[in-house]
Amino acid sequence: MMSSRLPPFSGLTAFYAAVRHGTLTGAARELNVSQPAVSRRIAALEQDLGCRLFDRSHKPARLTQQGREMMRALRTGFGQIEAAAETIRRGNAKRVVTVTGPSGFVGFWLIPKLAELEAAFPEVTIRIISQEYGDPDRPGDISIRYGLASEAEPLARRILGDEVFPVASPHYLSRHASPPDLSKLTLLTMESARQHWHDWPSWCEAAGMRMPDGVRQLDFNSYAMLVNAALAGQGVCLCWSGLLDSFLSTGAMVRLDGPSARSVRGYFITRRDGLAANEEVMRIHDWIVAEATIQGG
Template sequence: MERLPPFSGLTAFYAAARHGTLTAAAAELNVSQPAVSRRIASLEEDLGCTLFDRSHKPVRMTQYGRDLLKALHGGFGQIEAAVSQIRQKAEQRVVTISAPSGFVGFWLIPHLGELEDSFPELTIRIISREYGETQRPGDILIRFGLPDDGVQGEQRLLGDDVYPVASPLYLERRKMSSGQYDINQMTLLTMEAASTHWHDWPGWFENAGQAVPRKARTLDFNSYAMVVNAGLAGQGVCLCWDGVLDSFLETGALQRLRGPAVISARGYFAAARDGLAAGEDVQKILGWIVEKGRKNTAQ
């Protein structure tokens, strides 16, 4: 790796080049004008070339100086942008939540007003991701899957009951009701690769002690959000985790079908990205989400 010259010399040159005078550069750096001149001279000696042509008044940059200024524009520009973002975040006190799109759309957004009212001094930023995408950065990470003892401080959200739900429009069209229906005559809404990630219909029937309907039609999607939207549109029956679709069940847009609820080890889990070392703001938001999720499923 090429040895870099002293940072003090680079900053002195950068200030002088931008302002055009050593006096203005000295004022920006809060040092004397001779100090700026000495730093630039030391930089020129280190580089083995002159950066300013001092035969003219005012001095002019040489080609070497112009080349160095161009490079410093990019480097210092990136540093200035990063510092600005860091200062802005520090002033705004931003907490970022990263979660699967289904959880964001069906649980987090309906509770977002309450969350913001509880923490008016904080800015909440939400990052959603689809199934199969890599984990995206966030202060609070919410995932769907099996418990993971290797994640420090991870806590389960919502309940562990899994049961089928359907739109009343779909039930009416099939001349059925939430209490009287024939699962063999229904379309089962499924999610791609559910057998390894989700709780699929075959697994649900097995745990419910029922045989998988041989004649049941299936529609397959690659995200839970699409599965639920298809259910709301009256396209079939989907599986619901206790607490996830409460807003639709409360309004009647979806109805829980009478029958068994299966207990699943899979579910939504939340943890602070930095574990127990997370800041106070992050711990507050995480605690609120966990408490709210448990209250919803306890009702």
């Protein structure tokens, strides 16, 4: 009978990290090695297995069928190890569940719900970390990111609605004609984050209208700053359905009459690999999904 042997562990960990992060750079940062070292480890693993795990003819590279099979096995194996280690580490201590997400989601959706969240899970300490665009430096037990669906995150679920529409403070709108003319308003933008977000030109195109020429714009590098400027009466911002309901319900902001747009981008929630079997993480994950579904439609 032939004896079985495990593939090189360094290759397995490099492959696992590369798939989770979506880049060799992210994997190298997690493993504290260079990017070429990660690439060499994955190549050695592929040589040991006798097959390609990534289809490199695409940019970015995609998992082959063998790569998907290996990732499923690693999620199960590493997940059991991770869950066991977590149980051993915490002993009888109170469980801490870390939730990470973009500043806008954290500040305007999650924080207003913290009292309800803590009441639902009194036995758990909730740790909130704000980070933009899926920053891998401090992965959460539960992570929310804004962007497109990703093949590298098969467990991710889209939350909140897909409608995008302009909002402003009543005080700001009171200084303009009704109904407001978009070309006469100040548009609050995040041009530095255009590749991740729905900016005004793309929103106008999706809404079936032309972007006004020469319109005044104010640029910010975070959605939280942008919304605070809108609340302060500095202009009009784009709102993701469900995200700013705490302001719309109180009248601190109002939705402008007129068109809206649908977007293929959205907020996606996922559980950290290996922690899917942890009951507390699963319950909090499902609580956020349910609350976002109620609000976002």
